[in-house]
Amino acid sequence: DTGVSQNPRHKITKRGQNVTFRCDPISEHNRLYWYRQTLGQGPEFLTYFQNEAQLEKSRLLSDRFSAERPKGSFSTLEIQRTEQGDSAMYLCASSSGTRPLHFGNGTRLTVT
Amino acid sequence: DAKTTQPTSMDCAEGRAANLPCNHSTISGNEYVYWYRQIHSQGPQYIIHGLKNNETNEMASLIITEDRKSSTLILPHATLRDTAVYYCIVPHSGGSNYKLTFGKGTLLTVNP
Numbered sequence: 001d002t003g004v005s006q007n008p009r010h011k012i013t014k015r016g017q018n019v020t021f022r023c024d025p026i027s028e029h030n031r032l033y034w035y036r037q038t039l040g041q042g043p044e045f046l047t048y049f050q051n052e053a054q055l056e057k058s059r060l061l062s063d064r065f066s067a068e069r070p071k072g073s074f075s076t077l078e079i080q081r082t083e084q085g086d087s088a089m090y091l092c093a094s095s096s097g098t099r100p101l102h103f104g105n106g107t108r109l110t111v112t
Numbered sequence: 113d114a115k116t117t118q119p120t121s122m123d124c125a126e127g128r129a130a131n132l133p134c135n136h137s138t139i140s141g142n143e144y145v146y147w148y149r150q151i152h153s154q155g156p157q158y159i160i161h162g163l164k165n166n167e168t169n170e171m172a173s174l175i176i177t178e179d180r181k182s183s184t185l186i187l188p189h190a191t192l193r194d195t196a197v198y199y200c201i202v203p204h205s206g207g208s209n210y211k212l213t214f215g216k217g218t219l220l221t222v223n224p
Contacts, residue, residue: 004155040216041214041216042197042199042213042214042215042216042217043156043212043214044214045211045212045213048211056211091155091156093155093156100146100158100161101156101158101212102158103155103156103157104155105153105154105155106154106155
């Protein structure tokens with residue numbers, strides 16, 4: 001079990017730029033999730049994939065956000081035209097069936 | 113998700129048992145109680161979950177009251193590395209356990 005891997009760990013970008021984060025789940029896990037965590041708050045659900053299908057998206061996921069999982073393995077989360085309010089920790093998790101979620105250590109985004 | 117209530121913070125002496133309470137008075141009959149923790153700058157880590165019976169694993173014990181309206185997470189011999197925010201979560205039974213609502217959790221500080 002190599003765990004859920006997220007890259008990069010930190011990203012600083014200027015407002016208006018696009019950013020992309022990558023998540024590599026645990027290899028045998030067919031489910032993948034993205035969460036967002038702002039300072040002092042618990043993580044909030046963004047979206048969920050089962051294999052390559054994106055099955056649910058939160059209202060938090062505005063039109064500037066897009067997530068993909070093209071081959072049912074790794075996933076990317078892209079934010080277009082970043083805003084200062086997008087500054088947060090972006091967490092990826094994976095699971096198999098109804099087993100508990102395993103989280104990565106996140107990508108911390110700072111928009112200046 | 114069923115609403116959960118946890119104390120904002122707790123302290124514990126190193127080597128002593130840490131008992132973290134959680135109220136979930138609106139829990140439904142088939143909804144599980146999950147506990148995760150988050151150490152600073154890391155992603156959430158699954159600890160334990162249960163439905164009715166008390167559960168124990170290598171990390172902790174979970175005691176659920178008979179009416180299921182509250183539970184207690186027990187770390188039998190707390191160490192400094194157990195300092196973290198602990199989240200008690202009751203996912204909605206209508207779906208899978210992926211859409212976790214974390215809340216603010218309890219900050220447990222283990223003191224030397």
